[in-house]
Structure formats: structure tokens, C-alpha cells
Amino acid sequence: MSYLSRIRINPLRSGSRDLLGNPRRLHGAVMGGLADDPERQRPLWRLDSDNPHRPKLLVLSESKPDWTHLVEQAGWPHAEGEHYELREYEPLLTRLAVGEEFTFRVTANPVRNAVEAARPTQPNDSGKGSLGRSPRTAHRTAEAQLGWFLQRTEKWGFSVPGASSGTSAIEHSSVAASADSTDATGGAVTAEAARVGTADVSEFAGDVRITARERHSFAKKRGSKPVVLHTATFEGRLRVTSVELLRRALLHGVGPAKAYGCGLLTLAPLPPDSDAAD
Template identity: 30%
Template sequence: MYLSRFIVDPARRGARKLLASPQAMHAAIRGAFADPADYERADARTLWRLDTAAVGILHLYIVSPGQPDLTHMVAQAGRGTAEAWQTRAYGGLLASLQPGQQWAFRLTANPTHSGRKTADSKETQRFGHLRPEQQTQWLIDRSARCGFTVATQQNNEPNVGLHHRQTQTFRRGAGTVTLTTVTYDGLLDITDADAFRHTLSLGIGHGKAYGCGLLTIAPTR
């Protein structure tokens, strides 16, 4: 597994095209892997997330089974410098995970629930959770199977904050996709190291091709 960080230059026309459509960004990232096994395997898949690092600076994080070649993205949307992107092996971190460890985390996800299209319909579809308390509970409900618990604060409230809550609509082929997304920042405690490694390698929730599901961790301060 590999973790890459790519610096996006939003002043470039190509970058603005990618930023306007998760489908276009997905296609560009997919183009970084000549071997399909480097993009997706049974035990790992490519996940990505956009983070705002500072005013006018965006970081694209990619976790992937194989090492990507992002040269084409530098030409289209990056900074033409030696630091345009960095890739590091991810296996050492995955191997070091143990139950009881606490980490700071960030996750952009597509929190959804299933429901009927109409009151008398037998067909169901996914709907995005829109209220903050629903979005927080969505993550808590999935944490146990993902190998962690969300830490609690002194007031027993979940130690997690929500930001960049939005609903995006973009084209995919002849149709459109509507995606409700939210970014979570907080603290977690590992309860099952194998399940947690699985989560870091395969993501959480739906919309993974469109910048959702990538959980990253960092040491607590």
C-alpha cells in the first residue's frame, strides 16, 4: 500500500476542471495506474480525498495498492516542481496498529440511509443524511465493524467535528450524480487492529470513487 500527497494548483484551468467534477478527478486518478492490480485488489482499493491546506492550496491524498505515476496530473493541475507530489509506503504504519492506540483522524464520507422512493413503492434508494446529528451517528454506528470507537470528550459527547458539509451534483455519462458529503475530524481508539487495517485499505461508506471513504490518521498532540 502507498500514501501519496499531490499539490493541486487551483489557479490552473485543468485543476478547476477536475475540482468541479468528482467524476473527472476519479478518471484522472485512475489514469495514474497502468496495472489494474495497482489500482484495486480484493484486499485494497484506491481511495482519495481533497483537503484545503491553506488559502489557495489544496492537497489531494491518495491511498492505493500500487505506486501511482501522477506526471499527467502535474501537467494538468499541479505545480511544476520537484515537490509536486510525494509517495510513501503505507505498510509500516498498517503493521504498527494495535488495539488501545488513540489517533487523530480525518474522513470525508457520504453518510446515507436507505428508503423507499415513494410511500407506496417497493423500490429503495440511498438518501444522504443532512442533519449534523444524523451524520455523526452514521459514523458512530459504523465504527465498531470498522475496528474503532470515536473517543468521547469530558462531557461524554463524541470527540468529532464536522465541516465542509455539502451536496454536490455532477455529470456521469448521460446522467447526473448527487452526493452528500461531510468531513469529520476527531479522535478515535482502535478496538480491532485487523478490522481497522481493512478500513484504512478499503474505505468507509459509499461514493469511494468520488472522493469519499478515505480515513487517514495522525498521532495525537
């Protein structure tokens, strides 16, 4: 059984500021709510800050959690009302069917493997060399991040209505992670990618948009090299193409950096006045 939680966060408390500014600490707080073998579980979580004065933490966990510690540290422990919501996740999963449409939201870490092949690392203690993993490079422009997302929807079990089925424009956009020039967020882009404007993206993006883009930098431990994450929050409308693949994406997340608030894909019914037909 899986559970989806939504916890109210009070951003004015000192405990909240420590958590909201550091994905590693927030991950630790999430793990602290799992009593049933937390080391075995890999919960998904996402911080939604549509209203910066009332951010909400969403958590998908395998076991039933207890968020009392988060309410006491970063919520409104003495206020009236529901401090957090807890729902079983299976009823949503049973509603999935090919052709059904939902609105969705996901915060992801769009990356690509470096073009260069992995090189041997320093010899280890035994004197033998080992092959290193090909490093990942962040997509730092909205165009490249949209391209990354649309290239992967099929393997996640859905399509985006109105999006181009071709990949040429998407692949063209995805070169934006190479380092030749700088975008508005300080990320590096090629001169070619810099010419790919929002109008070009809209031609193949369909019913999806980026609503937030952030850069996070934090240390895993004191004195260590900081971890840098470039994230993008995608929202829009999707159409189910594979129940099995979408169920897997919902339960296990999409993309990398899941421990740091990326990958939790959530669905909601379409608004009553929406037109589901293309």
C-alpha cells in the same frame, strides 16, 4: 503493497478547475496514475482543501502510481520542491494495536436505506419484472451525519473517546434525512430533527467534529441525470478496538461513494501535548 500519495494542486490552472469541480473527472485523473491493471484496482482518494489556495489530493492505491500527468495538468510542473509525496502504507498498518490512539480524518457520504421496501421495476426485455434495490437517502444535517458516523465506528474497528456508548441520542438524530422541512443547505429534515441542536449532538459526539459539509452535483455522462452527493468531513481522535476491522477500513474505505472521493480514512500520531487518557 499499498501506497499513500499526496499531490499538490494549483487551483488557479484551468485544468485544476475542471477537476476540482467534478468528482467524476477527478476520479478519472486518479485512475490515470495507475499503470498496473487500473481496471482491477479500486483506489481511495480524498481532496483536502484546508487551504483553498493549496489543496492537496490524497490517494491510496494498491500499486505504485505515477502522478506526472496530474502535476502537468493541475500542479506546478516547473516549480522547485516535491510535487507529490509517495509513501508505503504498510508501516502505518503495523503500528495498529488495540488501545492505541490516533487523530483521524475522513470525508464520507452519510446515507441510509429508504424505509420503504424496494418495489418491482418496469418489466425487462424478456417481459419479466425484477426487484429494484432499496434507494438510499442522504443525511443532510450535521446532527444526522454525526449520528451516522458514530453508529458505525465499532464495525470500523475503533471508538471515539468521550462519545456516548448509547444509541438513543444517535438514533434520534438520524431521523434528519426525512423530508418535512429544510435545513440551511437546502436538505430536508423532519420537524422533530430540526429541534435536535448542536448542544444535543455534543453530548454524545465526544472527540469528533465535522469540519466541512458539501453538496456535489455532476453528470456521469452528457445528458444523463445528475449524481448528487452530500458529504461531510469528520476529524477527531480515535481509539483502536479491533486491528483487523480498522485495517480493513483503512485499506478498503468506509461508507458509499468511494469512487467520488469518499471513504479514505487517514490516521496521524496524536500531538505530543495531547492527553490520551479519558
